[in-house]
Amino acid sequence: MVGLLSPKYVRDNLEAIRGSLKKRKSNYPLEELLKLDAECRRIGVELQGLRASRNKGSMEVAELKKAKKEPGDAKMKELSGIKERIESIEASLPSYETRIDSLLMNMPNVLDDNVPFGKDDGDNVEIRKHGAIIRSKSPSHEDILTKLDLIDLEQAAKVSGARFFYLKGDLALLEQALIRFAIDELAAKGYTLIAPPLLMKKEYYKGVTAFGDFEDMLYKATDPNEAKEKKAIEHTEDELYMIGTSEHPIAAMYADKVLSGSELPKRFIGVSPCFRREAGAHGKDTKGIFRVHHFYKVEQFIFSRRDESAVLFDELIENAESLFKKLKIPYRIVDVCTGDIGTVAARKYDLEAYMPAQQEYREMVSCSNCTDWQSLRLNIKYDERGKRDYVHTLNSTAIATSRTIVAIVENYYNDDGTITVPDALVKYMGKSKISR
RNA sequence: GCCGGGUUCGCCUAGAGGUAUGGCGGUGGAUUGCUAAUCCACUUGGUCGAAAGACCUUCACGAGUUCGAUUCUCGUACCCGGCGCCA
Numbered sequence: 104m105v106g107l108l109s110p111k112y113v114r115d116n117l118e119a120i121r122g123s124l125k126k127r128k129s130n131y132p133l134e135e136l137l138k139l140d141a142e143c144r145r146i147g148v149e150l151q152g153l154r155a156s157r158n159k160g161s162m163e164v165a166e167l168k169k170a171k172k173e174p175g176d177a178k179m180k181e182l183s184g185i186k187e188r189i190e191s192i193e194a195s196l197p198s199y200e201t202r203i204d205s206l207l208m209n210m211p212n213v214l215d216d217n218v219p220f221g222k223d224d225g226d227n228v229e230i231r232k233h234g235a236i237i238r239s240k241s242p243s244h245e246d247i248l249t250k251l252d253l254i255d256l257e258q259a260a261k262v263s264g265a266r267f268f269y270l271k272g273d274l275a276l277l278e279q280a281l282i283r284f285a286i287d288e289l290a291a292k293g294y295t296l297i298a299p300p301l302l303m304k305k306e307y308y309k310g311v312t313a314f315g316d317f318e319d320m321l322y323k324a325t326d327p328n329e330a331k332e333k334k335a336i337e338h339t340e341d342e343l344y345m346i347g348t349s350e351h352p353i354a355a356m357y358a359d360k361v362l363s364g365s366e367l368p369k370r371f372i373g374v375s376p377c378f379r380r381e382a383g384a385h386g387k388d389t390k391g392i393f394r395v396h397h398f399y400k401v402e403q404f405i406f407s408r409r410d411e412s413a414v415l416f417d418e419l420i421e422n423a424e425s426l427f428k429k430l431k432i433p434y435r436i437v438d439v440c441t442g443d444i445g446t447v448a449a450r451k452y453d454l455e456a457y458m459p460a461q462q463e464y465r466e467m468v469s470c471s472n473c474t475d476w477q478s479l480r481l482n483i484k485y486d487e488r489g490k491r492d493y494v495h496t497l498n499s500t501a502i503a504t505s506r507t508i509v510a511i512v513e514n515y516y517n518d519d520g521t522i523t524v525p526d527a528l529v530k531y532m533g534k535s536k537i538s539r
Numbered sequence: 540g541c542c543g544g545g546u547u548c549g550c551c552u553a554g555a556g557g558u559a560u561g562g563c564g565g566u567g568g569a570u571u572g573c574u575a576a577u578c579c580a581c582u583u584g585g586u587c588g589a590a591a592g593a594c595c596u597u598c599a600c601g602a603g604u605u606c607g608a609u610u611c612u613c614g615u616a617c618c619c620g621g622c623g624c625c626a
Contacts (some may be wrong), residue, residue, distance in 0.1 A: 109585075147586060151595045158558075158595085161607040165557040174606080182606040341616090361549060363565080486549080489566030489582065 110140040110203060112479060116213065123213040126220065127441050136206045143199045150192045157185045209313050212476040214441065215413075215450040221440025227453070228440065233424065234433030234457075237514045241459040244512040245391035248274060250520060251539050254392070266381060266395045268505075273537045277511070277524075278399060278504045280531035285401035285502040286372055288426060294370040294403065299352035301375060305342040307355040310480035312347075313446035319382040320347055349373030350498040353404045357483045362494060364408065364487030368415055372501065373402035391509065393465070398505035405497045408485065409475070412495035413450075416472040419499035420452045423468040426501060429527040432510050433457040435464050449474040454500075456510040467506050470499035 113120060113136065124131050160182045164174045219228045241247075248254040253274035259267040270278055286296060302324050308314055322345040346352055353373045362369070378397045388394035403422060407415050420436065427434045439451035454468035478484070478493040485494050515523045521538040529535050 111585080144586065147595085151586060154596090155594055157606075162558075164606055168557075179606060186606070363549080486565075486582090 110136070110143075110207065113137070113140070113207070113210070119213045120210070124211065126214055126218075127211055129211055131209075131211060132206065133210075136203065136210075139199055139203050139206075143196070143203060146192060146196065146199070150189065150196075153185055153189050153192070157182065157189060160185065208309055208480060209315055209446070211313075211446045212449045212474060214444070215472070215474075217438075218444060218450060219438055219440045222442045224439075224443045226440040227437040227443060230436050230438050230452075232433075232435040233428065234431065236433050236457055236459075237431070238459040238516065240462055241513045241516045243391060243460040244393075244509045247512055247516050247520075247522070248391075251522070251537065253537070256391070264396075265389070267397075268392050268395060270508075273532070273534075274508070276532060277508060277528070277537070280528045281502050281504050281507055282374060282399055282401055283531050284429075284528055285426060286374060288429070289372045289401070289403060289422065289501060292370075292422065294372045296372045296374065297349070297353055297356070297404075299346070299349050299356070299373055299375055301346055301352075302343040303346055303352050303355065305344060307358060307481070308344055308351065310358065310482075311351045311354045311477055316446065317347070320379055321345065322378050322380055345378040346375060347379050348377045348400055348498075349375040349402045350404055353402070354477050354496055354498075355481055357406065357494075358481040360483060361491065362406065362483070362485040364485050367485055367494065368405050368407040368411060371404045373400075373404055375400065375402075377503070392505045393509050395505050398503055400503045401501040403497075403499045403501050406478075406483070406485075407495045407497065408487070409492055409495055412472050412474060412497055415497055416450060416452075416470065419497055420454070420468075420470045423454050423470060423499055423501060427454060427456065427467070430507075430511065430525045431527075432507075432514055432525075434467065447471070447473050447476050449476070456507075457514070458510060459513045459516075465506070465510075467503065467510065468500040470497075472497050 113133075117137075121133065124133060160178070164178070164182070167174050219226070221227065245254070245256070249256075251274075253271050255269040255271065259269050290296060305314070308317075308321070324343045324345050325341060350373065352375075353371055376397050377400045379395075381394060381396060384394060392398075403419050405412075405415050405419065424434070424436070434454050434456045437453050437455060439448075439453055444451050448471035450472040452470045453466050454470070455464035456467045457463075458465045473496045475493040475495055477496045483494050483496075484491045511525060512522055515525060517523060521536050524532050524535050524537060526535075
């Protein structure tokens with residue numbers, strides 16, 4: 104079950120956690136957690152002793168009854184007293200446990216030593232750049248696509264609201280082509296395709312993200328009032344959220360499981376729509392389909408041994424790069440700094456593509472090594488030579504459709520108004536040019 | 540939605556108020572001239588302890604009855620049948 108993360112982990116890794124929180128300039132209340140944990144263990148020792156005497160007493164009663172003798176009133180009174188003391192101590196525990204649990208669940212991951220220090224995304228460090236600029240500038244994708252009658256944002260805004268869209272004809276096909284392209288490329292590298300559930304329980308979401316921060320990003324799909332009304336519908340009790348990415352249900356695919364060391368690493372391709380509320384993004388990227396409420400994403404996900412995750416992290420970013428190389432879109436890789444990395448990841452690279460209309464590099468791919476943050480919370484272990492350890496989880500975008508579409512449209516726009524189909528996608532499109 | 544049957548270690552399984560049985564698999568060890576066999580130990584999580592060890596916890600989940608619950612009662616989830624409804 105989710106929430107089994109133990110304070111023992113914190114005690115065992117105290118120095119690393121302290122150092123990492125400092126590097127993050129985090130205001131996480133570590134001292135409160137340690138104090139509560141110590142207090143809770145002190146109570147636990149007392150409770151354990153009482154339970155031991157209860158069990159011993161009960162055994163004695165059992166022995167006597169077996170010998171057809173009665174235990175006597177004094178004995179039974181003593182046991183009743185123990186029972187009451189146990190019950191009163193047990194009643195005091197939940198308040199500690201709830202607080203400890205919530206502190207543990209939201210504790211930021213221990214950063215990799217190599218994460219650059221910085222305040223925000225402006226301090227991310229460019230580590231490499233690839234591909235010559237195709238067009239130094241272009242009209243916006245919105246203008247290009249509207250003129251070609253391939254997109255309808257106005258009607259989508261009317262029907263669904265801001266940041267929704269209709270893709271039409273070849274553009275809708277381009278989306279499918281991108282999905283299939285990414286799947287085929289990764290499948291050829293031995294990754295297994297997963298189509299995950301698109302709704303997920305809150306309980307598991309808490310194991311996969313820092314839910315307090317992330318909840319605003321998600322659409323909730325159930326109505327808590329239904330449970331009261333006793334409607335004849337499934338899942339009235341569950342709090343279901345529409346997934347923000349297939350990373351989340353794939354991470355939870357092995358919740359409470361013990362994998363065998365020999366089957367690691369397990370490499371997966373997730374494909375799903377991704378739903379995002381984009382709360383707090385008012386006024387940002389409002390034109391076109393760069394930042395929208397849903398898009399398709401082909402995702403890479405790996406469950407690995409502790410000692411392999413650093414190498415596999417490089418594998419994931421290289422896979423993503425190879426897709427953008429084949430699409431011939433110029434990009435750069437940035438090493439995401441302490442101020443921008445977020446709670447879950449220990450290390451993160453972003454791939455940013457050059458966008459000629461904005462004349463800027465913009466995020467296309469985010470690649471994270473989450474080390475044991477998710478597995479501690481989802482209780483995913485592996486067994487090697489009889490020893491158990493928590494797996495490491497890694498994820499990276501392969502292709503996120505809407506943003507990649509923007510990159511293709513703006514980079515492959517021709518001055519005659521047409522769009523060239525990247526060579527790698529021609530076989531999926533059945534044509535090499537999109538025109539009116 | 541209704542009526543049955545179920546959920547016990549990674550897997551299979553016994554147990555019907557007295558403290559969880561056996562097997563398979565896995566890990567470690569012992570032994571033996573044969574790609575293997577046999578035997579022993581360990582194989583939920585945790586607390587105290589320098590250690591040896593002791594203790595607690597664990598039979599889907601949650602509540603109740605009890606000195607004591609895998610076992611009895613109530614509720615919930617999920618799985619398998621049957622009926623009904625339905626894309």
